[in-house]
Each structure stands twice: as structure tokens, then as C-alpha cells.
Amino acid sequence: MEHPENDSQYTGLTVNNGVAQPPIVNPYLVKKRRKALPTASELVEGILKGDVTMLSRAVTMVESLAHDHYAIAQEVIEKCLPYSGNSRRIGITGVPGAGKSTSIDVFGLHVLRDGGKLAVLAIDPSSERTKGSILGDKTRMEKLAVHPNAFIRPSPSAGSLGGVARKTRETIVLCEAAGYNNIFVETVGVGQSETAVHSMVDFFLLLQIAGAGDELQGIKRGIMEMADAIVINKADGDNVGPAQLAQAQYRSALHLFPPTASGWKPEVLTYSAYYEKGIAEIWEMIDRYFAFVKENGYFEEKRKEQARWWMYESIDEQLRKHFYDNPVIEKRLQICENEVLHNRMSSFAAAADVLKVYFNQNNL
Numbered sequence: 001m002e003h004p005e006n007d008s009q010y011t012g013l014t015v016n017n018g019v020a021q022p023p024i025v026n027p028y029l030v031k032k033r034r035k036a037l038p039t040a041s042e043l044v045e046g047i048l049k050g051d052v053t054m055l056s057r058a059v060t061m062v063e064s065l066a067h068d069h070y071a072i073a074q075e076v077i078e079k080c081l082p083y084s085g086n087s088r089r090i091g092i093t094g095v096p097g098a099g100k101s102t103s104i105d106v107f108g109l110h111v112l113r114d115g116g117k118l119a120v121l122a123i124d125p126s127s128e129r130t131k132g133s134i135l136g137d138k139t140r141m142e143k144l145a146v147h148p149n150a151f152i153r154p155s156p157s158a159g160s161l162g163g164v165a166r167k168t169r170e171t172i173v174l175c176e177a178a179g180y181n182n183i184f185v186e187t188v189g190v191g192q193s194e195t196a197v198h199s200m201v202d203f204f205l206l207l208q209i210a211g212a213g214d215e216l217q218g219i220k221r222g223i224m225e226m227a228d229a230i231v232i233n234k235a236d237g238d239n240v241g242p243a244q245l246a247q248a249q250y251r252s253a254l255h256l257f258p259p260t261a262s263g264w265k266p267e268v269l270t271y272s273a274y275y276e277k278g279i280a281e282i283w284e285m286i287d288r289y290f291a292f293v294k295e296n297g298y299f300e301e302k303r304k305e306q307a308r309w310w311m312y313e314s315i316d317e318q319l320r321k322h323f324y325d326n327p328v329i330e331k332r333l334q335i336c337e338n339e340v341l342h343n344r345m346s347s348f349a350a351a352a353d354v355l356k357v358y359f360n361q362n363n364l
Contacts, residue, residue: 037068040075047080047178050117052151055178059153062170077170080177085303087176088290091197093187093223094207099233100186103207103273105141110279111182112149119151119180120144121171123187151180169200169310198226199309202299203289206230210239210246225257228266228289231282235270243270262298264289323358332357 038046038057046054061073092107094100101122108118120141144150153171172183187197198204206227224230230250235243250268260266267285271278293299323329332354339345345353 037072040072040079043072043076044079044177047076047174048083050179052178055151055174056153058174059155059171062174063155063167073170077173080174084173084176087172087181087183088203089172089183089185089201090203090205090286091185091187091201092205092207093197094233095209098207098209099273100207101141103231103233104184104186105144106273106276106279107283108141108144108150108182108184109147110283112147116182117149117151117178117180118144118147118182118184119172119175119178120153120184120186121168121175122152122154123168123185151175151178168196172200199306202293202302203286204228205286208232208246208250209234210242224253225260228260228262228264229282229285230254230266230268232268232270233273236272236275236277240270262293262302263296264292326358326361328361329354329358 038054043054043058043061047058058073058076061069061076064070064073092100092104104120104122108120111118122141141152145152155168155171168185172185175183183201185197185201204226206223206229208230210232232243232246232250247268247270254266254268269278269282269285271282273279290299293302336345336350336354340347340350
């Protein structure tokens with residue numbers, strides 16, 4: 001840009017040119033090419049060798065909604081299935097603030113002292129508004145996070161069954177194929193997820209705390225009936241007395257329930273995850289449970305029942321996917337939704353209309 005001030009008629013005045021505007025894009029930036037997706041065979045080979053990177057990539061594909069990822073994930077799961085089933089699957093749930101992540105940290109270290117490998121599938125709650133998750137469970141499992149034989153996989157709940165769905169079960173298969181003989185499934189909290197987690201684990205552990213109000217408020221029949229054991233955390237310092245009182249209340253409540261299908265009588269113990277007190281007693285109880293159910297045949301019976309249950313769950317999911325991925329149905333849904341929103345059609349009539357189009361299209 002020319003400056004008129006630099007003309008000869010203006011003596012003693014000079015205006016220098018400004019600094020050139022830098023380019024918007026960094027000229028030194030080298031665009032990295034995205035890595036090609038690994039094939040199903042490469043993923044399976046890596047998983048069977050215990051390669052954590054390949055295991056993580058396979059789990060990511062299982063959780064992905066992309067169609068090309070789905071096809072690869074299903075092939076990997078099918079090939080890993082013969083190598084699965086050789087682990088102890090333990091579901092851990094409890095009220096928010098009960099110390100689930102801290103307990104898993106100390107439980108996991110106790111298990112790893114006896115050798116073997118541990119996979120922790122931690123479900124983080126997703127925001128209903130943004131659909132995002134912090135995925136910060138590793139920060140509360142400081143010791144396990146750096147242990148060479150531990151694999152921690154935080155996953156977003158995405159609003160499905162309170163945090164546990166079919167993808168979690170498929171991840172269990174991959175972890176078992178990778179050689180992890182102990183699987184912990186941590187749920188979001190007390191809610192719908194308990195039914196799902198109970199259908200994929202061998203032992204269901206319910207964590208509670210004392211001194212936070214009326215302990216009997218925490219006794220919900222559905223959850224209590226599913227629990228194979230109840231453990232009361234934070235039984236330390238001045239809270240030892242309240243924890244023992246809560247223990248007595250839970251034991252009394254358990255007597256009101258009918259016998260379990262396994263024949264096992266659920267136990268109630270107290271412990272302190274922070275001070276690592278009572279951990280050995282809890283694990284001794286879990287060992288006794290596995291010995292008990294394997295001796296009476298319930299272990300295998302439950303595994304078969306779980307496989308049957310998940311077959312029907314998979315059918316439901318595939319039907320749902322086939323329905324909503326249909327382009328004709330997508331258009332019809334928009335039309336019917338608009339009719340419902342303007343009070344020109346009831347919700348029930350709209351649903352019937354969309355289903356009629358779907359059934360006619362598939363000759364059903």
C-alpha cells in the first residue's frame with residue numbers, strides 16, 4: 001500500500017510499510033494421512049497375542065455406529081468367540097458416591113497379586129443434553145491405570161439401559177480372547193442397568209454406604225434380589241458403628257426374600273476401600289461363591305441362560321436397526337411426526353401408520 005506521507009513534498013516524514021499478514025494456514029503444517037482401518041484378521045491376531053492397542057481399536061469399532069466399522073466388529077467377535085468364556089465376570093454397582101471406582105482400584109490390585117489379568121469396563125454417564133461423557137474413571141483408578149496387567153476401558157452410556165448394553169457384552173468377549181481372566185463391569189449407578197449387567201456377569205456385587213440417611217431407603221427389592229453380596233464401604237473411623245448397624249439391617253432384609261436360583265445365600269460385609277480394610281474377606285467370599293456354583297452346576301446353567309437372553313436381545317436390536325435405517329421409513333416418520341406435532345394425528349395412529357408402511361414394504 002502506497003503512503004502519500006512519503007511524498008517528497010513532506011520533508012522529514014517517513015512512514016514504513018506494515019508487517020505482511022501471515023497466511024491463515026500454517027505453511028509448515030504437514031497433513032498426516034489417516035491410518036487405514038485394520039482388517040478383521042489383523043485385529044483378531046493382535047487380540048489373541050494380547051496386544052492392548054489392537055484390543056482397544058476393536059472395542060472402538062464395536063462401539064462405533066459407522067456401518068463399515070460394524071461389519072468388521074461383528075467378524076472380529078465371531079472369530080474371538082471360541083477363545084472366550086474363560087474368565088470370572090463380576091458386575092459392580094451401587095449408589096452414587098458409594099466409592100465404586102475406588103473399590104475397583106483396590107479390588108483389582110488384590111486380584112492381580114495372585115497373577116492373571118484384569119479388564120475393567122467402566123461405564124460413564126452421558127449428558128442427556130450434549131450426549132457427551134467425561135470418561136474420567138481412570139483418574140479414580142490411579143494404581144490400576146498404570147498396572148501392566150490391567151486394561152481399563154471407560155465407555156459412554158449414551159443413554160442405553162442406564163449404561164450397559166449389548167456392546168458391553170461383546171467387549172467382554174474380546175477381553176477374554178485377549179487373555180483377561182477377570183472382568184469387572186462397573187455400572188453408572190442404581191437403575192435400569194442392573195438387569196443388563198446381571199445378564200452378563202457371574203457374580204453381582206452391590207456397594208452401599210452407611211450414615212447417609214435411612215439405610216432401608218437403599219433396599220430396593222429388584223436390586224437386592226439380583227445381588228449375590230452386599231458390601232458396605234467407608235467402614236472406618238467414626239463410621240464403623242453406622243456401617244455395622246447397616247450391615248445388620250441388610251442381613252435382616254435379605255431374610256425376607258425367597259431363596260436364590262443358585263442356592264447361594266447372599267452375604268453382607270463391611271470394608272474400607274480408602275484404608276484397604278476387609279478386602280481380603282470380600283474376595284474370600286467371592287471365591288467361595290464360585291466354588292459353590294461350579295459344584296452344583298449353576299455356573300454353566302447361568303452362562304447358557306445368559307447366551308439365550310442375549311440372542312433375543314440381539315434380535316430386538318437388529319430389528320430396530322433395520323426399521324430406523326430404512327430410507328422410506330425415515331421419510332414417513334418425518335411426515336407422521338409433523339402430523340402429531342400439529343395435532344392432526346394421534347401418536348398411536350401415527351405409529352400404526354408407520355408400521356403399516358414398514359410391514360407392507362417387507363411383505364409381512
